Amino acid sequence: MSKSEDFFARVYEVVHQIPHGRVTSYGAIAAYLGSKKSSRIVGYALNAAAGTDVPAHRVVNRNGLLTGKHHFPGSTMMADLLQSEGVSIKDDQVVDFKSLFWDPRINL
DNA sequence: GTTTTGACGTAGC
DNA sequence: CGCTACGCCAAAA
Numbered sequence: 001m002s003k004s005e006d007f008f009a010r011v012y013e014v015v016h017q018i019p020h021g022r023v024t025s026y027g028a029i030a031a032y033l034g035s036k037k038s039s040r041i042v043g044y045a046l047n048a049a050a051g052t053d054v055p056a057h058r059v060v061n062r063n064g065l066l067t068g069k070h071h072f073p074g075s076t077m078m079a080d081l082l083q084s085e086g087v088s089i090k091d092d093q094v095v096d097f098k099s100l101f102w103d104p105r106i107n108l
Numbered sequence: 109g110t111t112t113t114g115a116c117g118t119a120g121c
Numbered sequence: 122c123g124c125t126a127c128g129c130c131a132a133a134a
Contacts, residue, residue, distance in 0.1 A: 007130095007131070007132095008131095008132095025116085026115070026116055026117090027116065027117065030116080030117095030130090035129080035130075036116090036117080036129095037116090037117085037128075037129040037130065038116090038129075038130055038131075039116035039117060039129085039130090040113095040114060040115090040116050040117085040129070040130065040131080041114090041116090041129090041130055041131050041132085042115080042116080043114065043115035043116065044113090044114055044115080044130090044131065044132070045115095045131090045132095046115055047114075047115060048132090050115095056115075059115075060115085061115075061116060061117085062116070062117065062118095066115090067115055067116080068115030069115085070115080071115055072115095
């Protein structure tokens, strides 16, 4: 173990376990991993997750804002994907984010 | 080994 | 209500 991919792998696992039509935040994942201070690391990991089986579009910031949508191809792909899963997006923000919020601590 | 950066978060002004 | 500044951690240069 002791591999750098370990931290990334954990992020991938958590994100990959997000139920369909649900959303979570970087801080929630980071907090589940150990420290919510690692929120930035989660985003960093998701950046490396691009091209993997990790649905990074289900991960938004604490405000439910699609901060990472700029990293997706196009400009509405992330919002489109979420809406395709039943998540309503308004002004680059998840509608009823609080209700759609999926906390890894609850399921894991 | 040091420096920079980053898809965050919280606090302060 | 909006922007700035700082913190915190990990990876890449």
